[in-house]
Structures are given as structure tokens and as C-alpha cells.
Amino acid sequence: MPATLPPGLSAAAFSQALAGFRQAVGKTYVYADETALSSYLDPYSTTEDAAHTPAAAVAPHSVEEIQAVLKVAREYGIPLWPVSTGKNYAYGGPAPRKSGYVVLDLARMNRIIEVNARDGYAVVEPGVSYFDLYRYLKEHDIPLWIDCAAPGWGSVLGNLLDHGAGYTPYGEHLTMQCGMQVVLADGTVVDTATGALPGARASQLYKWGAGPWIDGLFTQSGLGIVTRLGVWLMPEPPGYRPFMVTFPDEDALHDLTEAIRPLKLNMVIPNGATSVELLWEAATRVTKAQYYGGKGPLPPSVRRKLMADLDIGAWNFYAALYGPPPMIERSWSVVRDALGKVKGARFYTDRPGDTAWEYRAKLMRGIPNMTEYSLMNWIGSGAHIDFSPMSAPTGDDAVRLYHLIKDKVEARGFDYIGEFLIGWRDQHHIFMLIFDRTDPQERERAHQVFGEIVADAAAQGFGEYRTHLDFMDQIAATYDWNDHALRRLNERVRDALDPGGIMAPGKMGVWPRRMRA
Amino acid sequence: MPATLPPGLSAAAFSQALAGFRQAVGKTYVYADETALSSYLDPYSTTEDAAHTPAAAVAPHSVEEIQAVLKVAREYGIPLWPVSTGKNYAYGGPAPRKSGYVVLDLARMNRIIEVNARDGYAVVEPGVSYFDLYRYLKEHDIPLWIDCAAPGWGSVLGNLLDHGAGYTPYGEHLTMQCGMQVVLADGTVVDTATGALPGARASQLYKWGAGPWIDGLFTQSGLGIVTRLGVWLMPEPPGYRPFMVTFPDEDALHDLTEAIRPLKLNMVIPNGATSVELLWEAATRVTKAQYYGGKGPLPPSVRRKLMADLDIGAWNFYAALYGPPPMIERSWSVVRDALGKVKGARFYTDRPGDTAWEYRAKLMRGIPNMTEYSLMNWIGSGAHIDFSPMSAPTGDDAVRLYHLIKDKVEARGFDYIGEFLIGWRDQHHIFMLIFDRTDPQERERAHQVFGEIVADAAAQGFGEYRTHLDFMDQIAATYDWNDHALRRLNERVRDALDPGGIMAPGKMGVWPRRMRA
Ligand SMILES: Cc1cc2nc3c(=O)[nH]c(=O)nc-3n(C[C@H](O)[C@H](O)[C@H](O)COP(=O)(O)OP(=O)(O)OC[C@H]3O[C@@H](n4cnc5c(N)ncnc54)[C@H](O)[C@@H]3O)c2cc1C
């Protein structure tokens, strides 16, 4: 099929733009032919590839090249979609918001600019994945940990810009960000916060700098190409103890959540703790087909068999303790008392040969791995998109949310695969809608049901912290207090920083004027 | 003297504007005559009052009234200067950036909207001071602490918007902010982050909401009138131990800082700890005249006398431990080992009758007080402005900064009165330039030397986190990496959100187009 053109551009103009891109980064790093572009599609979306096919991809490897690319983009009004390692699977992967964008692939910028063992921070370029940073700390024997998302190939920078989270005490990635270097649409390079002071001694140390703190502006927006990021790394603690608590009954969820909240509030449990539902826990070790031949949700009898075979619960709680061993002992006894009160609690501090336990124990100490991807095998050619609402860390909210989703998706023949990630004062709920992408109807149904879940959840006050490309407008539309005041504010800031509408237009439902519906 | 007029407005037009203001908030809350306005001057600045005399002050008590005031300001292009309790002494107090602004005094909006004991947060209006919130928690017996600046009459919201800090583990105020309500220049009311979702369950719980995090934009900028603020409060810990360590030798500073850093990094010491220099320590208890008749810095002999009389050191370190007592014991032994290695260390966990110790012990557990103001009496009619640079938490930086300031101000006949506030990975240095404001020469010299300190410090990589009105342009100009890229970005955002240049123009050296030099 003929190549996809950027919106509103003729083939002739586009080929000139391509020449401009080639001149900017060299012809080897401009991908415009079909085969090369296939690696920029989203294998997991509920819509046609045609909805998110880039017109081209450009891989710069320096700030100067980014500026040259931006110049071409400004000149031809070509929307860019920046990605770092481009592994944002479940939220669109490396695919652009709409077809015809040019994906700005920053993976070649993969230098670890600096790791400061003394003050415990790293400065990284977009292409640095968790694997890279981890390996670097090991090779140089630096006593610092990283905090990583489940997929270790994720980008430290990219994940953080998308408000990603991890499982160590440094799990809230944006909180641990300190200073960034960002390239604006007009090519200006800005070092934010203290970085704006030449030779600043406190750079990467003091978060706010002087004047308004604007780093947040460049997260989940694409209003600037972030080329460097300061991130605090956790000093290796003297001791570490991961643990797991399983609960056999489906409705232990309420009491479990109530018991956890104070432990988080008082920081007895300092890390991103998770309550994992049965199927999610099982799907990393077995496939659906091994236990059940039909379509649609598992009957209860099959669920019980799963629990027995794998020795897991309807809910499986994971967390860890850090610090000097004596302090760990003390916190451990507080944890046993608190969670022991929940019906059927069984405690584990080790589970040899259990790949699920192993990858979690790694995640909670910042060792990157890819095990969580085996969830995909739950069903053949499984694709998934994530629904991740936020709620208060209460039992009621947990149960309400759980049923709202479970009932709706099972009614449509989908499994409920989810977990609760309990933060300091909030709790994320992560629901993976796994569907067979090769089946157009099923894909279309997945698309439908996801939209409805979003609407129902919002109606009940459950908003998402991030979402898949296809649902960004819908999500943005749910944050409509005072006649979309927030979105109009975001549109205003966007129009100021990206008057040409070339910077990830439509990211999180914020569009430039010329594309505003 | 005839009233001050807003820049570029005729007396006639101004009187119409005043009529508009009276219509908006009622004539009792519009102050335009000389006497009423004197309470909006800055008694501590190094410049003439004429440099910061407001044309009027307006005190709205609701969002609707703020919108009405904004409408008038837009129509006549009248610059507004919002303050909450307006106690920003040392940084300009309630005085506006330039003469002729209209101070928007929000002190009448002083409702505590909500305190949520379960999730440990409060939602406050601008006029709520630390005293107010503290008293509220006591009256309702809520087991939560506040974190307060040294002057208890400060505004929870105001201080936070100015990147203020306190002395408990929740010392970094902006980190503990979650959601805000802000009124834009065009009157739009925006609830940020999860607040944009009607009935959001995670509001005040999840900091980032969805999409770009823009709350930082409204700190140290005045680009929006913040009418509500969500703030996390620390759950009362099971145990609390404040302590003080003194060091007799001036040059203990280096080793002291080196010993503290790891304790902060590993969170053995979780709160904002301070290393206080002799005179600051002494000035809260005695005056200069009692010890020395001449002008200029104290000779060494007098310094020794002070140390002997008050039983204090050249450096005095304050910090605290929190949590279960056994954990406190453990951390305490770690602290003793670490600081014991520094020459002449003497430990105190109590100092009866010592007012300096008392107000610090209060601050480190969030009990507001006003004792630190007695520093003013160090010299007759003492006025002071604060110089507060940031640096890496290292001995070298501490010593370098200390001498850079000390030598310069003493050469100009001023005392060195300072302290180091050691954050998680950074250290603030706070220097109070105390001067006799009734003496024009001395005031002028103070003005001179302050400017030079800023320039020298910046040349060596020490940037401020906040400053006095008179030095905002100079500070902004030191953050000039890449040809002022950051400031130009801020100007761009300002021009987008405040096209009329009426929202605290010049705050932190960011001016609207029509006032840009
Ligand atoms: C099985 C599975 C498990 C997962 N577990 C987690 C998890 O534990 N935690 C979690 O957070 N996520 C998780 N995810 C979601 C996602 O895969 C990760 O967040 C992943 O790290 C994001 O991809 P990335 O790091 O390569 O970022 P990218 O794809 O590079 O970036 C993400 C987005 O950020 C923006 N961006 C990236 N770089 C820049 C830049 N330089 N300048 C401007 N904007 C930029 C773009 O909008 C881009 O779309 C999971 C997904 C799957 C499929």
C-alpha cells in the first residue's frame, strides 16, 4: 500500500521533508519504507494498524540532530511522536497517536551521562533502559539500586515521563526525578531547575530550582523532547526482605486493603506493594488452554484447581522491607500482626522455583527482568491494553472497582486479570484486558468494553493515571470539571509551547488548535 | 505624597478601576489611602519604600470576588500581587514587586476546607496560617502533625507556593502538596490533577492526575491565584527525639557536613537538619551591643566569650529521630558514631531554659512559634534579607560558601549570621544580612553587598532557591544557561496564561511582554 502521508501534506512536500530528515540524521536513520516501519506499529492495540501507522521514523542521536529534525517538522507542520525505547506496550507501544505522524525514536541516545555515587543520582539519556543502567552500576560496582518497571527493557526516562511506577521504595518515578534537559518545539534547549545555573553545584540535588517548577509540564504531554533526566537512585540498604501473603477467598480484598493502608501511611511498608488477583498470578506460569478448553471466563471449579496446583490465593500480596536487619525484624512483626488479622493469611519469605515470586522479588529490589511478559501467553497471540484507575486506598473502593470491571468484562467473554498497586496514599488498580488480536470481532469487542469501563469508572470517580492511545480523548473528556477547565488550560499551554502543533499532538487528549475537534 | 498610580494609568482611569474593585468586594475591603497601605510596605528591604509601594490593596473573600477583581484588572491592565497572609518577610513581605501594583490580599479566605485523618491530608484556603491549622488539629484531636516554617504566622499555602521548607520529615513543602484549585487571569477556575475529575476518589491522594502535571507552574510565579491547596500531613509517629551537637571550632564545618550527608542519604536522619553558626545561635538570646561597642564584625576574643557564656559552639547542629523508640535508639547510636568523629563534638538531647533549643525542638515536630524573630534584635532596628543558596551537601561546598559570604560581608562591616539546612540530597544555606534600615548608607551598603554575594555565588555555581523582590531579576539572570533558555520559556508560558501582564508580573524575574526590559 502506498506510504502513509502526514496529515495535510502532499507526497511531494513529504519527500522534501524526508530529504530534510535525512540530512539531519543521515539516511541510515530515516525509516520510511514499509518494512522498516513495521517495528513502529502497536501490536497490542484494539484498532487497525492503519489508525496508528507512522509516515516515517527518525532516529537522531544528539541534541543537535533533534533540533535539525524539529526544524524540518516546523517547516512542514509534521507532527512528531517522541519515544525513548518505545516499549510502551499496553499504552500504544511506539506507535503514534494518529497515522501520519513521524515517530521520533530516541533510542540511539543511550548514554548514561553520569552516576554520582556520593549523592546517589544518575543522569541518563532517553535510550538508557533499566537493563543498561542496572548493568552499568554492576560493572562499576556502585552501591546504588535502580527502580524499574516490570519490563526491564523500558526506558528510565520514557517510563518516568509517562508517570510510570516501580516496586522499590523509589517506586513513584516522577517523585525521584530531579532536573531535566528538554528541547522545545522551536529548538531551544532548556535545562530546568538548578540546571539553568551554569556549573550549578546543586544540580540533580535540589528538585525545584528557582521560580516555577515546570518539569511536570513535560510529562505525559510531549511538549518538549526530554534529552536528559536526573533521577535519584536508592542507596543500597544494609538489608532486604521480600515477602508474599496469599488469601484464598475472593472477598478478602476488602479487609486486606484496610489492613495495608496504615502500614503504607506510616511507611512500615515503604515500597510499592501489590495485591495480585489469581489469574494474573497464574498467567505467568501456566496458560488458559492447559486448564480450560472453552471461551469466556473460568468457572469457579477451575479457579480452585489453579489455586491448589500452584499453591496461590485468590489474592496474593507482595511487599518488602529494607534497612538494617534488626529494623527489618521489627517491621516484620508489625506486618505479621496487621495482615494476620485477615482471613486465611499465609506468609512466605521464599518460594523456590516459582517464577512469579522470583520476578517480583527482583522487581522489589530493582533487578530488571522480562518475566511479566509471559502473561501474554495466557491466550494464544494474546494482546492486551491496560486499564489503570486510581482510588483511595480503602477496602470499599477496592471492592467496588474490582466488581465494576470484573462483571463488565466477563459479561463480554473476557477474563479479569488485575492487580492493586498500593502507593503511599493512593492505590492504582491495573487491569489487563487480554484479547486475541487476530480476531477482528474480539478486537472490536475489546475496544467496546474498554470504552464502557472507562465511562462507568469515571462516573463513579475513578480516573486513570495513564492510558492507551485510543482512549486518551475519552480519558481527557472525563476530567471535565468546570467545563473542561483543565483541558483548556493544557490546550493553552500547548498552543504557547507548540504553536505549530508538531509535538506529540493529542497526547493525553490535548490537541493543538489546528487539530482540535 | 500623592497616591502611587499603577504603571501607565491616569489618575482618572485608576479611580474608575477603584470603583470597579469596590463593586467587586465592597468598599470596606479596598485600601487605597496612605495609612491603610502602610501595612503593605516591606519594613525589611534594602531599597526605598517608594520602590515597592502598592497603588491599592483589595481583600476578596471568595472565588467569585477574585474573578470580579480580575475582570477589573484585565480591563485596566492593573498588575496584581497576590499574597495569602503576606508575611513573606526577608523576601519582600506583602510588598509588591514594583510600586503601583494592587496587592491582592487573600487573608480573608481562611477556611480549612477539609482534614482527612484517615489518609492524612488537609485542604486549606490561602488565609490559613500554621497557627490556624495547628490549632484545628488539636481541637479536633487529630493524630496528625503539620510542618511549619519558623514564623508560625506564615500561610500553609503561601509558604508552599514560594517553595518554603520546614524542619520535620515533611519539610519539603512542595513535595507534600497534592492538588490545588487555581483561578487563572481570564477568570477560569481550574482544579488540577485528579481534582479535574468530578467526584474523584483519589483527589488529594494521587499527586499527578492524568496528563501533564502543571501544579508546579503556579509556584513562585503568581500565574494563577491559588484558592485551595491539598497538603499531606504526617501521621504522628510513636516516638520523637530532637538533639543538638555543638562544635567549638570554626573549621569543624567541613567534617561535620561530610559526616551528615550519608545520614541524610540513608534517611537515618529523616528531617530537615540544620547546622547553625555561632551568631545566629547567639542572636536569639543576646544582642550585639551587650558584647561589643564598635561597628563591624566581632573580634575573636568576643566570639570566645559568647561561646563560653552561652555554652554553644562555633557550629551547632540540630536534628531529630522519629518512629518507635527502639528504632530511635538504633538510629541514635548510628548518629553518635558518625558525628562523634568530628573534632569537639558535644551531644545534647535537652537544654532547659535555652530558648534557642526550645523553638527548634518545637519546629522539628511541627509546633509553630515566633521565637526566631528575636534574631532581629541583634542590632537596633535590625532589618534583614535572606540569602539562600543551594549546594551539594559536601564539606567543600559548605566551607567555600561560608567563607565566600563571611569574608565579603565582614569586609563591608556586616556580621555573618547563617545556617545550613541539609535536605535529602541538597543543602540550603541561609544567610541573614542584618542591617540598620534607618541608616541610608548602611542600607545602601547592604544592598550593594547582597548583589555582589549573589553574583559571586552564582559564578561559583551556587544558585538561590528563592529571594527578595529586589534581587529577583538578578537571580533570574544567573540562571542563564543557554542564553536564558529557562527564563525565555517561563516568559512564554507567562505570555500564554497572562497575556495582559496582570498576574504578579516580575515574580522571580519573569516579566510579561509589556514590562520586559
Ligand atoms: C506486561 C507489562 C507490564 C508492565 N509493567 C509496568 C510497570 O510495572 N510499571 C510501569 O510504569 N509500566 C508498566 N507497563 C507499561 C510500559 O510497558 C512501561 O511503562 C514501559 O516502561 C514504557 O515504555 P518505555 O519505557 O520504553 O517508554 P517510551 O515508550 O519510550 O515512552 C513512553 C511515552 O513517554 C513519552 N516520551 C518518551 N520519551 C520521551 C522524550 N525523550 N521526550 C518526550 N516525551 C517522551 C512519549 O509520549 C511516549 O509515548 C507494563 C506493560 C506491559 C505490557
Ligand SMILES: Cc1cc2nc3c(=O)[nH]c(=O)nc-3n(C[C@H](O)[C@H](O)[C@H](O)COP(=O)(O)OP(=O)(O)OC[C@H]3O[C@@H](n4cnc5c(N)ncnc54)[C@H](O)[C@@H]3O)c2cc1C
Ligand atoms: C526570621 C525569619 C525566619 C524565617 N524562617 C523561614 C523558614 O523556616 N522556612 C521558610 O520557608 N521561610 C522562612 N522565612 C521566610 C518567610 O517569612 C516565610 O516563608 C513565610 O511563611 C512566607 O510568608 P507567607 O506564608 O505569609 O506567604 P505569603 O506572603 O502569603 O506568600 C508568599 C508568596 O507566594 C505567592 N502567593 C501567596 N499566596 C498566593 C496565592 N494564593 N496565589 C498565588 N500566589 C500566591 C506570592 O508571590 C507571595 O509573595 C523566614 C523569615 C524570617 C523573617
